[in-house]
Amino acid sequence: xxxxxxxxxxxxxxxxxxxxxxxxxxxxxxxxxxxxxxxxxxxxxxxxxxxxxxxxxxxxxxxxxxxxxxxxxxxxxxxxxxxxxxxxxxxxxxxxxxxxxxxxxxxxxxxxxxxxxxxxxxxxxxxxxxxxxxxxxxxxxxxxxxxxxxxxxxxxxxxxxxxxxxxxxxxxxxxxxxxxxxxxxxxxxxxxxxxxxxxxxxxxxxxxxxxxxxxxxxxxxxxxxxxxxxxxxxxxxxxxxxxxxxxxxxxxxxxxxxxxxxxxxxxxxxxxxxxxxxxxxxxxxxxxxxxxxxxxxxxxxxxxxxxxxxxxxxx
Amino acid sequence: xxxxxxxxxxxxxxxxxxxxxxxxxxxxxxxxxxxxxxxxxxxxxxxxxxxxxxxxxxxxxxxxxxxxxxxxxxxxxxxxxxxxxxxxxxxxxxxxxxxxxxxxxxxxxxxxxxxxxxxxxxxxxxxxxxxxxxxxxxxxxxxxxxxxxxxxxxxxxxxxxxxxxxxxxxxxxxxxxxxxxxxxxxxxxxxxxxxxxxxxxxxxxxxxxxxxxxxxxxxxxxxxxxxxxxxxxxxxxxxxxxxxxxxxxxxxxxxxxxxxxxxxxxxxxxxxxxxxxxxxxxxxxxxxxxxxxxxxxxxxxxxxxxxxxxxxxxx
Numbered sequence: 001x002x003x004x005x006x007x008x009x010x011x012x013x014x015x016x017x018x019x020x021x022x023x024x025x026x027x028x029x030x031x032x033x034x035x036x037x038x039x040x041x042x043x044x045x046x047x048x049x050x051x052x053x054x055x056x057x058x059x060x061x062x063x064x065x066x067x068x069x070x071x072x073x074x075x076x077x078x079x080x081x082x083x084x085x086x087x088x089x090x091x092x093x094x095x096x097x098x099x100x101x102x103x104x105x106x107x108x109x110x111x112x113x114x115x116x117x118x119x120x121x122x123x124x125x126x127x128x129x130x131x132x133x134x135x136x137x138x139x140x141x142x143x144x145x146x147x148x149x150x151x152x153x154x155x156x157x158x159x160x161x162x163x164x165x166x167x168x169x170x171x172x173x174x175x176x177x178x179x180x181x182x183x184x185x186x187x188x189x190x191x192x193x194x195x196x197x198x199x200x201x202x203x204x205x206x207x208x209x210x211x212x213x214x215x216x217x218x219x220x221x222x223x224x225x226x227x228x229x230x231x232x233x234x235x236x237x238x239x240x241x242x243x244x245x246x247x248x249x250x251x252x253x254x255x256x257x258x259x260x261x262x263x264x265x266x267x268x269x270x271x272x273x274x275x276x277x278x279x280x281x282x283x284x285x286x287x288x289x290x291x292x293x294x295x296x297x298x299x300x301x302x303x304x305x306x307x308x309x310x311x312x313x314x315x
Numbered sequence: 316x317x318x319x320x321x322x323x324x325x326x327x328x329x330x331x332x333x334x335x336x337x338x339x340x341x342x343x344x345x346x347x348x349x350x351x352x353x354x355x356x357x358x359x360x361x362x363x364x365x366x367x368x369x370x371x372x373x374x375x376x377x378x379x380x381x382x383x384x385x386x387x388x389x390x391x392x393x394x395x396x397x398x399x400x401x402x403x404x405x406x407x408x409x410x411x412x413x414x415x416x417x418x419x420x421x422x423x424x425x426x427x428x429x430x431x432x433x434x435x436x437x438x439x440x441x442x443x444x445x446x447x448x449x450x451x452x453x454x455x456x457x458x459x460x461x462x463x464x465x466x467x468x469x470x471x472x473x474x475x476x477x478x479x480x481x482x483x484x485x486x487x488x489x490x491x492x493x494x495x496x497x498x499x500x501x502x503x504x505x506x507x508x509x510x511x512x513x514x515x516x517x518x519x520x521x522x523x524x525x526x527x528x529x530x531x532x533x534x535x536x537x538x539x540x541x542x543x544x545x546x547x548x549x550x551x552x553x554x555x556x557x558x559x560x561x562x563x564x565x566x567x568x569x570x571x572x573x574x575x576x577x578x579x580x581x582x583x584x585x586x587x588x589x590x591x592x593x594x595x596x597x598x599x600x601x602x603x604x605x606x607x608x609x610x611x612x613x614x615x616x617x618x619x620x621x622x623x624x625x626x627x628x629x630x
Contacts, residue, residue, distance in 0.1 A: 232551060234548070237520060237564060244563075245564055246561060247563070249556035249557070249559065
């Protein structure tokens, strides 16, 4: 099979042996695979693949068709459309995934959009709902709302009955984020005045965090899952105590099978029904055939986009 | 009644009108009232009393006898021994408290020890169990383990089946903290090697926090409830993300009635039975009659003590 391959910090397309599904695994012919920040870090050498994943093939999410099932894999049949978060190796013509990590693709989702769904929605749902315990009626600030996780988070929070303030750096994307359900869309420099917030989803990192913390309501929850703009911040512990604040960090890629499987079940139960009803969608800024993977990474790194960048090995 | 009174940043004993119990409140003749860090901050002018509490009488915890009951106060009768966390005004001959905040004093606890119980055990139990979700079998680091909250926390964590590492600055107190149930007692500079920890209870503040964070296990919970040694720290968000860490801050004094009442119920259910059985005790470093309150504060500020400093208006 052919796959996006990291060679000396560069993106090339190379041949690899076809993967073989083991116990409980399915082999997926990948129609589409999203690009994520962790892939970019991995290409640049700063974020090695987790144990058990191909060290040189990036790609944390896939959608495609089941073309082989391993022993004791019972959830899917040949030809089923599936999508999944994987530990790596997704940006390839073929990928194996444990059946407990895979989800059925709703009919409402085309193959390209499905390739951009798993990581973004799993990350956003886990961060907002499981880590942040967001409830209906609460106010949430989504810092860095225009990207893949951000656009998923805005839609999920609005669908759950929360009041969404979205912080978006590029003014030309403000209207589109409003269209996803944000009640208020602001420049990052203006966000504190829009508070106080019960939940902050921080996708940008350190630069505005101190200011964002001052905009939290008593008992507020801060979930940090992106630090692209910086990771060192000064923390005022007295303010954290006085505000009864909770700050937690989270990543998806390194989670063990049981946690990724639990997240997949939560998405099947809580999120896929809303995808099926058309309430939630996957904004795809651009898609690229496998041969143009380097262009996909360049577009991802350039930013100023709404939603996902997707590579389509099946195109 | 006479009460410890803050006048121009000094401790004096002054006359005040007797308080009158309102709806749902009881009037307590105070036998003993602990001294806490928040009192010291309040005397120094940095931490005004919460709304509804006397602005000039410190004291966050009391034990004594019910001498009057307000309208619709049904939980206690005249003569009952009670103890409670209060918002302020505890270091006085008389104090009113809402009956939902009050707990019965177990027979195993004498009046002086009871006066040092509520704040320390409520704070430690809420921080370890409610905020930190400490489970049996887990490893906990208690940073600053020799004080009132620290000695309560060591005993509670050990009683709950956790493995307790206690960080204590004064070597002469190490044996006593071992006697409270700590498996390991260390100098603060040595704590990271004793990890990794599932829960960190930080009672000292910023100075060692960065180092303590590096000693946390994946998914660890950090609860900050004391910052006496400093409140500004640098936080590495990437480490928080990679470690799936949760950091939360908490204070007890400013909580509303319903939260203080919920904490009192939790103590009645989970902690008082162990006090009654003699499993948990209240180490009292020293007690002082009301007239010597200034000496009690000086002793508290000097540190290097095991457990509580208690003022005894009823002595």
